[in-house]
Amino acid sequence: MTDAGNTQPAPADIRPPSQLKPIVWVQRNLFNNWFNSVLTVLALGSIYFIGRAVLEWAFFTADWRPVTHNPILYLVGQYPRDQLWRVGASLLLVSFLTGMSWGKWKGIMRSFALLLGIGLAILGIIPAGGQLGSLAVRIFFLINLPAIYLGYLLGSRKFVTGGLVLAGWLLSFSLIPFLLRGTGEGTMLPTVETSMWGGLLVTLILAVGGILLSFPLGVLLALGRRSSLPVIKLFSIGFIEGIRGVPLVTILFMSSIILALFLPPELRIDRLVRALIGMTIFSAAYTAENVRGGLQAVPAGQIEAAKAVGLNNFQTTLFIVLPQALRAVIPAIVGQFISLFKDTTLVIIVAINELLNIGKSILQSDVEFLQLQFEVFIFVAAVFWVLSYLMSFASRRLETALGVGER
Amino acid sequence: MSDPIIICRDVEKWFGDFQALKGINMEVNKGEVIVIFGPSGSGKSTFIRTINRIEVHQRGQIIVDGMELTHDVRNIAAIRSEIGMVFQLFNLFPHLSVLQNITLAPIWVRKWSKDEAEEIAQQLLERVGIPEQAYKFPGQLSGGQQQRVAIARALAMQPKIMLFDEPTSALDPEMIKEVLDVMIELAQSGMTMIVVTHEMSFARAVADRMFFFDEGLVVETGTPDDIFKNPQEDRTKLFLSQILTT
Numbered sequence: 001m002t003d004a005g006n007t008q009p010a011p012a013d014i015r016p017p018s019q020l021k022p023i024v025w026v027q028r029n030l031f032n033n034w035f036n037s038v039l040t041v042l043a044l045g046s047i048y049f050i051g052r053a054v055l056e057w058a059f060f061t062a063d064w065r066p067v068t069h070n071p072i073l074y075l076v077g078q079y080p081r082d083q084l085w086r087v088g089a090s091l092l093l094v095s096f097l098t099g100m101s102w103g104k105w106k107g108i109m110r111s112f113a114l115l116l117g118i119g120l121a122i123l124g125i126i127p128a129g130g131q132l133g134s135l136a137v138r139i140f141f142l143i144n145l146p147a148i149y150l151g152y153l154l155g156s157r158k159f160v161t162g163g164l165v166l167a168g169w170l171l172s173f174s175l176i177p178f179l180l181r182g183t184g185e186g187t188m189l190p191t192v193e194t195s196m197w198g199g200l201l202v203t204l205i206l207a208v209g210g211i212l213l214s215f216p217l218g219v220l221l222a223l224g225r226r227s228s229l230p231v232i233k234l235f236s237i238g239f240i241e242g243i244r245g246v247p248l249v250t251i252l253f254m255s256s257i258i259l260a261l262f263l264p265p266e267l268r269i270d271r272l273v274r275a276l277i278g279m280t281i282f283s284a285a286y287t288a289e290n291v292r293g294g295l296q297a298v299p300a301g302q303i304e305a306a307k308a309v310g311l312n313n314f315q316t317t318l319f320i321v322l323p324q325a326l327r328a329v330i331p332a333i334v335g336q337f338i339s340l341f342k343d344t345t346l347v348i349i350v351a352i353n354e355l356l357n358i359g360k361s362i363l364q365s366d367v368e369f370l371q372l373q374f375e376v377f378i379f380v381a382a383v384f385w386v387l388s389y390l391m392s393f394a395s396r397r398l399e400t401a402l403g404v405g406e407r
Numbered sequence: 408m409s410d411p412i413i414i415c416r417d418v419e420k421w422f423g424d425f426q427a428l429k430g431i432n433m434e435v436n437k438g439e440v441i442v443i444f445g446p447s448g449s450g451k452s453t454f455i456r457t458i459n460r461i462e463v464h465q466r467g468q469i470i471v472d473g474m475e476l477t478h479d480v481r482n483i484a485a486i487r488s489e490i491g492m493v494f495q496l497f498n499l500f501p502h503l504s505v506l507q508n509i510t511l512a513p514i515w516v517r518k519w520s521k522d523e524a525e526e527i528a529q530q531l532l533e534r535v536g537i538p539e540q541a542y543k544f545p546g547q548l549s550g551g552q553q554q555r556v557a558i559a560r561a562l563a564m565q566p567k568i569m570l571f572d573e574p575t576s577a578l579d580p581e582m583i584k585e586v587l588d589v590m591i592e593l594a595q596s597g598m599t600m601i602v603v604t605h606e607m608s609f610a611r612a613v614a615d616r617m618f619f620f621d622e623g624l625v626v627e628t629g630t631p632d633d634i635f636k637n638p639q640e641d642r643t644k645l646f647l648s649q650i651l652t653t
Contacts, residue, residue, distance in 0.1 A: 299498075301494060301496055301498040302498060302500065304456075304461050304494070304498065305492075305494060305498035305499075305500070305557075306500075307459075307461060307487065308459055308461060308487065308490070308491070308492035308494075308561070309487075309491075309492075309511070309512035309516070309560060309561065309563075309564060310484065310487045310488035310512050310516040310564060311511070311512060311515065311516060312484065315515055315516075319500075319511060319515070320500055323502045324500075324501070324502055327502065402502075
């Protein structure tokens with residue numbers, strides 16, 4: 001057949017079938033014989049009864065008082081109430097930068113900014129007891145919305161480069177710990193010991209800090225493991241295999257208690273920082289192995305081509321190998337980060353008041369709450385689920401965004 | 408004819424116990440076009456890869472533009488930036504656009520400004536006949552177009568020598584011509600080229616000398632006329648009869 005013949009419109013009977021109408025689809029797939037009809041009815045029935053039972057429990061039976069009584073505990077733990085503005089200011093900084101990233105990079109950052117905005121708006125207007133219900137705290141939340149938008153407007157401007165936004169993030173991540181911890185008594189920012197911090201604040205600090213620190217460390221270890229220099233190679237292998245052979249709980253114990261025993265008192269590192277170090281090296285070892293998988297997936301021809309155009313080893317790694325290797329292992333790395341995020345609950349064993357531990361202490365704080373474990377743990381689980389799902393959602397968006405030009 | 412830009416003396420190379428190159432001698436003058444052909448496994452690809460030290464030779468001497476290839480890193484860098492290479496499987500960087508593929512090395516190795524590099528990249532894309540593809544990614548191009556981008560990428564470093572490692576072997580037949588046309592134009596512009604290929608039409612059109620490789624040795628060498636009309640060795644005759652009839 002000639003090409004000209006192919007350009008004629010096909011007769012109706014050999015065109016691709018059109019989409020089925022919903023009712024026809026249901027008939028053909030759910031009720032096409034008596035057995036499938038019975039299954040369909042049974043399934044619908046069980047969904048109805050289970051769903052009704054869950055909703056009835058959630059809205060009528062369950063006693064949510066341990067959650068609603070003083071929700072601010074879940075957010076910041078024992079952080080002094082008169083210093084809460086410092087947490088608010090940190091949040092404001094993050095909102096502003098998220099807005100800027102939205103303006104700069106659009107795409108996935110837009111989803112993030114919108115989700116953050118929606119989340120904070122909900123926190124700002126839901127009816128809540130304790131200090132969360134106070135006007136001041138509501139304003140703290142709601143003021144983030146214009147901050148995000150302001151950041152967006154600024155980020156959309158031409159003169160704001162990607163590097164500038166990144167520098168802003170880096171700067172604020174190094175600033176926030178000082179802001180929260182303070183500069184000492186008598187100054188504008190009186191010291192708030194980290195033992196006073198708690199709740200989601202600590203969970204997020206451990207998770208975000210752990211991710212941001214373990215990622216570069218993991219990449220370096222993965223590269224080190226493939227290095228041709230024996231010292232670096234042996235060190236990397238020893239580090240990775242040593243850490244991976246030990247449970248996280250053990251590492252947390254070691255970094256928190258044993259380290260403190262051996263170091264002289266004047267070198268005492270803050271307890272939260274010790275936990276963060278433990279999480280970081282643990283996660284770095286796993287990240288390193290994920291990244292190594294990606295490094296091995298980069299074809300040798302890519303490295304040859306990079307060398308042939310004259311790039312040196314460092315440039316080849318930075319511009320050619322790593323971008324391809326990391327893209328290939330985004331799902332694995334995000335999986336690692338999600339599990340790091342959930343593993344933050346383990347710092348409970350070194351008595352740090354992260355989200356789950358706060359839930360536990362609230363249960364014990366009031367005789368009336370003692371029997372309400374189910375409600376509290378469901379609530380904490382829901383918070384973890386939402387945040388973990390966000391990460392997994394981000395990972396999928398990132399994969400699609402970076403999929404351009406895939407072979 | 409006494410201005411050799413590449414001198415190879417008794418180049419030997421082993422992969423483990425297997426000797427891939429058993430003492431190759433070759434001198435290439437400025438502006439010459441050399442075609443290397445031979446059965447697979449004969450060491451022809453290995454040989455041209457030793458010239459920019461993607462493979463390391465273990466014995467013998469390779470001197471490119473007056474610089475000997477040794478373990479001295481500075482020499483290797485200098486030589487690599489004078490030699491462009493085109494691969495059988497293109498080896499474009501899939502995560503970079505066509506324009507970024509071409510400008511990466513000029514910007515980071517030659518230290519040109521981005522604008523300057525992009526302007527030259529556009530000119531090169533024009534030269535290889537695909538100026539409209541600059542902002543696409545390699546995965547969106549046909550094989551022939553990818554190979555032409557690869558040629559432009561190599562030329563962007565303004566090399567004195569171009570190496571081609573079976574540049575058309577992975578292409579559909581209808582795309583071979585578009586790549587060969589670019590290579591012929593390049594040869595006629597006076598570029599020094601070493602081409603590993605079985606495209607005898609290309610050899611006839613522009614090759615100055617041909618080298619027949621077998622089992623790690625140069626079996627026969629001569630002008631295209633010598634090789635095609637009057638091959639001396641039985642091995643050459645047999646090989647030519649096989650590839651010219653198919």
